[in-house]
Amino acid sequence: MVALEKIETAQGMAVRLEGVSQRFLLDGKPLPVLDHVNLDVAPGEFVALLGPSGCGKSTLLRLLAGLDAPSEGEVLTDETPVPGPDPSRVLVFQDPTLYPWRTVRANVALGLEARGLLRTQAHRVDDAIRLVGLTGFDSAYPHQLSGGMAQRVALARALVNDPRLLLLDEPLGKLDSLTRLSMQGELVRLWQRGGLTALLVTHDVEEALILAQRVIIFSPRPARITAELVVDRPYPRHRDDPHLVELRREALALLGLQD
Ligand SMILES: Nc1ncnc2c1ncn2[C@@H]1O[C@H](COP(=O)(O)OP(=O)(O)O)[C@@H](O)[C@H]1O
Ligand SMILES: [Mg+2]
Numbered sequence: 001m002v003a004l005e006k007i008e009t010a011q012g013m014a015v016r017l018e019g020v021s022q023r024f025l026l027d028g029k030p031l032p033v034l035d036h037v038n039l040d041v042a043p044g045e046f047v048a049l050l051g052p053s054g055c056g057k058s059t060l061l062r063l064l065a066g067l068d069a070p071s072e073g074e075v076l077t078d079e080t081p082v083p084g085p086d087p088s089r090v091l092v093f094q095d096p097t098l099y100p101w102r103t104v105r106a107n108v109a110l111g112l113e114a115r116g117l118l119r120t121q122a123h124r125v126d127d128a129i130r131l132v133g134l135t136g137f138d139s140a141y142p143h144q145l146s147g148g149m150a151q152r153v154a155l156a157r158a159l160v161n162d163p164r165l166l167l168l169d170e171p172l173g174k175l176d177s178l179t180r181l182s183m184q185g186e187l188v189r190l191w192q193r194g195g196l197t198a199l200l201v202t203h204d205v206e207e208a209l210i211l212a213q214r215v216i217i218f219s220p221r222p223a224r225i226t227a228e229l230v231v232d233r234p235y236p237r238h239r240d241d242p243h244l245v246e247l248r249r250e251a252l253a254l255l256g257l258q259d
Helices: 057-065 102-113 121-129 147-159 179-191 205-213 242-254
Strands: 015-025 029-040 047-049 072-078 090-094 165-169 198-201 212-217 227-228
Touching: 015 047, 015 057, 029 072, 029 227, 047 057, 047 205, 057 072, 057 090, 057 165, 057 198, 090 147, 102 121, 102 147, 121 147, 147 179, 179 198, 179 205, 198 205, 205 242, 212 242, 227 242
Parallel strands: 047 198, 047 212, 090 165, 165 198
Antiparallel strands: 015 029, 015 072, 212 227
16 A cells, blocks of 8 residues: 555544444344443544454444434434434445446445536545555456455545545455455554544454554443453554553453453
């Protein structure tokens, strides 16, 4: 990825969850998924959400993206209840879900196109492609990309909207370990440009500690916040930093994975 200059972007969003619970109906029976979650994230903060599979992490991100409404409690961005989906709050999934018949450029342009902004703001497509290091691949089709490149396209498709809240749902989960390591660094650099609040769901303790300023740990379903670790280390971080090694031990113990 290219070195990134600071570019003018909006300030990151403040996030607040107040007593948020979510229940689904499964075979006619209520399934509690989130249990009175309270969380505050400052504008521009990078927070990781760590918890066992199926505890409710994706459910929480969907609430913040405005794709679902909570059963109970309030989901607020900038002190205002989230009314529904909006390009300022974007969700990036594990699976890049690109349109196979569209080029990289046309995939990245989708958001602007849908909002009728493509004609006047086409330069934002170039910016987003450059930011994720895919310059020169504009006219490639998804089948011509590696897994890491496809995920970069998905990131660019999110960034083209100039979001103020980036919701990352295990975005590196399907990548091979080397690609994953390099993209962790890229995510940090994207966030360091400023203007973004980032919430990263992961089940990888190391990834959480390498990327986030704060790691929130959830219980098994229904998810409650059980602990919070502050990762007060400068970037770029190194896996063998003794402080991170200690935090890793702590996080694993909190997750009940180490005695
Ligand atoms: N729309 C839905 N209807 C019923 N159950 C759901 C729905 N969405 C998620 N769930 C259930 O909620 C639980 C938490 O899911 P999810 O948030 O995806 O977990 P995580 O992302 O932490 O692995 C799971 O048991 C899942 O089956
Ligand atoms: Mg999930």
